[in-house]
Amino acid sequence: MANRYAFSPDSAPSRMGISGSSALSNVYLWGGVLIAIIVLFVGGWIYFCCRRKLYTTLLRLCVKQKGELNAEKMKLRQFRFEDLQKATRNFSQDCLVGSGAFGNVYLGTFDVEGTLAIKKPNVESYTSTEEFRNEVRLLSKVKHRNLVQLVGFCEESGPKTAKILVYEYVTNGSLLDYIIGRGGRSLTWRQRVNIAIGAAKGLAHLHEDVNPSIIHRDIKPSNILIGEEFEAKVSDFGLVRSGPVGDQSHVSSQVKGTPGYLDPAYCSSFHLTPFTDVYSFGVILLQLVSARPALESTRNHTNLHIIDWARPSIERGNIEEILDANLLIEGCNMEMMMKMGQLGLRCVIKEPKKRPTMTQVWQELEDDLYSMDNFLPKKHRKMDSKRLKGISSQSIGHQNHPSITDQDYSQSINVSVDGIKLQRFRVDLDGLSIQSGSLRCLETSESIEDDFSFPR
Incomplete structure (x- = not known):
């Protein structure tokens, strides 16, 4: 009877093998879960970013499309900041033709448009981007022989933040x-x-x-x-x-x-x-x-x-x-x-x-x-x-x-x-x-x- 319950050296390895295999399985299981969580998190983050970027891009395209319709109707052009820099020799003093509390006016020369007046405001001239946009929208409605015509504008964000209006050039001063x-x-x-x-x-x-x-x-x-x-x-x-x-x-x-x-x-x-x-x-x-x-x-x-x-x-x-x-x-x-x-x-x-x-x-x-x-x-x-x-x-x-x-x-x-x-x-x-x-x-x-x- 005693031998029936006696410890058998041959049986120990098999039991220990089963226990180790179970632990290893748990490690793989949890590792897989963790990896899945990480993949889902990264994937979700990438998806969110892509979706937000896509949304922003679509929004910009819609705004741009709307702006282009107005620009085409009112004959406005959206200038790049680099174009204005080139036209004014990087806003050189030699091109400065007027100044005031609002900002400076430069004479710009373009290949297509010829000579234009570029009004570059001071940083504090506009309290918000929307204020600048409202002015552009307002001026886009104005077209008369006895009013200086708005030709276009420049709006850029980032390092080269710019809110600039471009007018026709008037030759004989004020x-x-x-x-x-x-x-x-x-x-x-x-x-x-x-x-x-x-x-x-x-x-x-x-x-x-x-x-x-x-x-x-x-x-x-x-x-x-x-x-x-x-x-x-x-x-x-x-x-x-x-x-x-x-x-x-x-x-x-x-x-x-x-x-x-x-x-x-x-x-x-x-x-x-x-x-x-x-x-x-x-x-x-x-x-x-x-x-x-x-x-x-x-x-x-x-x-x-x-x-x-x-x-x-x-x-x-x-x-x-x-x-x-x-x-x-x-x-x-x-x-x-x-x-x-x-x-x-x-x-x-x-x-x-x-x-x-x-x-x-x-x-x-x-x-x-x-x-x-x-x-x-x-x-x-x-x-x-x-x-x-x-x-x-x-x-x-x-x-x-x-x-x-x-x-x-x-x-x-x-x-x-x-x-x-x-x-x-x-x-x-x-x-x-x-x-x-x-x-x-x-x-x-x-x-x-x-x-x-x-x-x-």
Whole structure:
């Protein structure tokens, strides 16, 4: 009996073999499970990444497809950053033609498009990518002879983050250059009227022909460019804002713009309307007549506004008291200048709703110019020398002047520079200064306008 339960050496290896085999099987089993988990995890991660990448790619393709449709319809082009670098020699200072608080403008030369204006904003100019995209969408709706045309844009992320707008190139500089006489530039009275009409038509298009309407918010001489045929082109849409829609009378907005051209009603109420642009344009009309800064400091006045300076003379009917000296020298239609000055004062009436619309502005200017050319007698009228204070009566002649056509009539004046020795001076809008040896009391170094202009 005892032998039946005795330990058998021969049987031990077989039992131990079974036990070892079972353990090894468990190791393989768990190893396989672990490997399967790892494979599933890696596979799932790869699948997730691929799916996300695919989704992102598809999303980009959809956005791109939508952008391409808009670009094709509005004739926009999406530029690569490398293309812009090449066109501007890596944004060289030699290509820099304008700068301001928003950023810089460079002259770019392309093989197909030719010469274009490249507006490269500062890093802080856009608070988000969506803000940049909204501006592109907004500007893509704008197409008018008197508005600077958006040609394309560049949007890239990563190391070469870029949000750049590309505009048509305008050859003859800005209205500011002519008002201050930069480089000896000047405008005839007829050119001034036509520029006012063109700029008003461009703004009227923004206000009335685009849905929703667009308010510029920064109308000033440096933002009105002069084309090849001396047509006006409104530019720099960095502060544009969609206007009221439906039954809205206004949109609420933070005050943005340039001192001297800002509508006081907008500043006090934060209510933005198209009449905000009308006020700024009224200031420009007064500047076209007088070639004076919007604001200037003198010995007796601090920041004297052109409205307060010009109003008394216009209301008395003495437009020659505020007339640009170049117009006195070259000859001009005094009645047309008076009408433009009076219209300027109507545009800056304190109550916005009493101001004319931009359509009414350009229509009135066109009607006045047409009347001057076709209905009034074509003869020069003598002007009382008392109305030209400080100018010798011997300086006013009635002979024909080379700059006056047979249509320049009514109160057209010919002034002999040698006869009156009229001192010409330079009005600097950027520095708010009038430089003259005998007018030092008007000098000031205060600067209130960022001269951000497109290529000249």
